[in-house]
Amino acid sequence: MKHLKDSYKHKGKRKMLITKLKEMGIVDDAILQAFDAVPRHYFLDLVFEAQAYQNMAFQIGSGQTISHPYTVAFQTQLLELEKGMKVLEIGTGSGFQTCILCKLGAKVFSIERHKELHKKAKAMIDYFKFSARLFFGDGYKGNKTYGPYDRILVTCGAPEVPAELLTQLKNGGIIVIPVGAGKEQKMIKLKKDSEGKISEEDFGTFKFVPMLERKVN
Ligand code: SAH
Numbered sequence: 001m002k003h004l005k006d007s008y009k010h011k012g013k014r015k016m017l018i019t020k021l022k023e024m025g026i027v028d029d030a031i032l033q034a035f036d037a038v039p040r041h042y043f044l045d046l047v048f049e050a051q052a053y054q055n056m057a058f059q060i061g062s063g064q065t066i067s068h069p070y071t072v073a074f075q076t077q078l079l080e081l082e083k084g085m086k087v088l089e090i091g092t093g094s095g096f097q098t099c100i101l102c103k104l105g106a107k108v109f110s111i112e113r114h115k116e117l118h119k120k121a122k123a124m125i126d127y128f129k130f131s132a133r134l135f136f137g138d139g140y141k142g143n144k145t146y147g148p149y150d151r152i153l154v155t156c157g158a159p160e161v162p163a164e165l166l167t168q169l170k171n172g173g174i175i176v177i178p179v180g181a182g183k184e185q186k187m188i189k190l191k192k193d194s195e196g197k198i199s200e201e202d203f204g205t206f207k208f209v210p211m212l213e214r215k216v217n
Contacts, residue, residue: 004127006039013053014039017069020055026073034076034103040069043094043124062114062216064209066094067155071206078176078189078203079151081106088147088168090139090211091155095121101153102130109146111139114216140213142168149173157185157208171196178208 017040018032026032041052043066048058057065067075076097081087083105092098092112098121101108110132112118118136125132135143139154140162147168154165154177161177169175173192178185187203 004039004042006042010039010041010053017053017055021070021073024070026070026077028077030104031073031076031100034100035069035073037103038096038099038128040066040096042127043096060094060117061120062117064093064114064117066096067208072097072100074203075153075155075176075187076100076104078187079153079174081151085150086146086148087151087153088143088149088165089153089155090142090165092121092134093117093155095124095134097153097155098125098132098134099128099130102128102132106151108132109135109143109149111135111137111143113138113212113214136215138214139211140164144168151175152177154178154211155208156211157181158211161188161190162211166190166192166198178206183207 018035041049044052044058055068055070057068060066081104085106087101087106087108089110092110098110115136122134142164148170150173152165152175157178159181169192171192171194175190177188179188184205184207187206189201191199
C-alpha cells in the first residue's frame, strides 16, 4: 500500500468538498462528518491525488471507478442508516463507500467481483481498523450466511433488481440500487414494509459501471 499522509492541504480541500456536498443537498451531519473522517485521497492512485476532493469519478483499476463523492453521499443518505444496522454492499470497489458506512456505525458486509480490487479494499479496511467483512464473489447472489440485512446498497448499475437481494432484505428494510441496462440508471429506493410489501421511489438519473455476473480472478 502507498504511504498514506493527510496534509493540511488535503484537509482544507476536504472541507471545501463537504461545503459543496451541503450545497448539493446532503443535509445529514453524520454523513458530512464521515466524509471528513475518511480521507478520499487514500483510495486513489497518486496521479489523481491532487484532484481527490473534486466531485469526480476516477479509475481504480480492473476497468472500474470510484463513485463521485456526491453519489456516495446521496446513496448513503437514501439508506436512512441507524447505528448497528446490518448493511450488505454490492460493489466494494475502492472500499471508500464501505468505510463511510463503517464510520456511520453500520455492520458492513461488502462483495466485490474483481479479486484485485477486493484485496486492495481489504487493505484499506484493515488500515482504518474497521470491522467490515469483505467478500470476493458475485453480488447477484448476495450473502445468505450473514443475512437478512437491514439495508442493501448496490454501487453498480443493475439491469433490474436482483430477486435474491430482495429475499435477503429484512421486513422494514431498504435497498438503494441504480437500475438500468444502458449507460444511465435510475436511482431506486425500495422499501419492504412490515408485511413484506415492496414500494419503490425514483431519485433521478446517475451513471454507474455495470453490475456483471461471475467473479474475475
Ligand atoms: N463504492 C465503490 C464503487 C465502485 S464501482 C467505490 O466508491 O469505490 C462498482 C463496483 O461494483 C466495481 O468495483 C465492480 O467491479 C463491482 N461489481 C460489478 N458487478 C458486481 C457483482 N455482480 N458483484 C460484486 N461486485 C460487482
